[in-house]
Amino acid sequence: MNAMARNHNEDMARWVKEIEEGSAEAFDRLYEQAVPWLLPIACQLLGDRMEAEDAIHDVLLAVIRHPERYDRSRGTVEAWLAVQLRSRCLDRLRKRSRIVLQEAAEPSEGERVQAPVRTEEAALDKLEVEAVRQALRDLPGLHRRTLAEAYYSSRSQRELAEEWQVPLGTVKSRIRYGLHHLRKSLERLGWAEAEGGDSRG
Structure with missing residues (x-):
């Protein structure tokens, strides 16, 4: 490993440690470094840029x-x-395959049967989605809108900045603020561990 690659790895490890300590700036740096090389991987696996961006956002939110x-x-x-x-x-591909198989196996009219009982995993997924929705509702309107646009639209942060006529840094700051407070809300709802992984209290 050459010196440049070693320094790059050290930087990224340091940013993760600083994120654990609550640094929004460290997350911003990690985000900027990670997305450009993660996106081609996700696009190749999923074959869809929007879904690839969603998968990356899931990873970075984690x-x-x-x-x-x-x-x-x-x-x-x-x-x-x-x-x-x-x-x-792979989770998204499996889910996509299940949907296709489910649609292919749909009974015709007159052959409708009762849907199978939701699995425990699906029920937990539903509860987590509801928790995220509740956490989003707790955010101030501007930051809630910014997060929604950043994570669920096909536009880049730069495109959002141009549309809203604000500096790119403003959009990034709103996203950082939103993610930070989203995590705090999820902690209160019991869907995220407190920062640092220990319970103080």
Whole structure:
């Protein structure tokens, strides 16, 4: 490993540690470094840019929620993120396959049968979605809108900045603020661990 790559890995490991300590600036730096090389991987696996961006956002939101899960003794931050991204993409592909298979197996009119009981995993997923929705409702309107546009639209942060006629840094700051307070809300609702992974109280 050359010196440049080693320094890059050290930087990313340091940012993850600073994110664990509550640094929004460290997350911003990690985000800017990670997205450009994660996006081609996700696009190749999923074949859809919007879905690829969603998968990346899921991974980076997981970093915000659980930065303490990175273990540098097991590899670089890039490898850690890539493994998580691959897992997220495979989950999406499996879900996509289930939907296709379910549609193909839909009974015709007159052959309708009662839908199977929701599995425990699906029920937990539904509860977590509701928790995220509640946490989003707790955010101030401007930051809630920024997060929604950043995570659920096909536009980049730069495109949002141009549309809203504000500096790119303003959009990034709103996203950082929104993610930070989203995590706090999820902690209160019991869907995220407190920063640092220990309970103080």
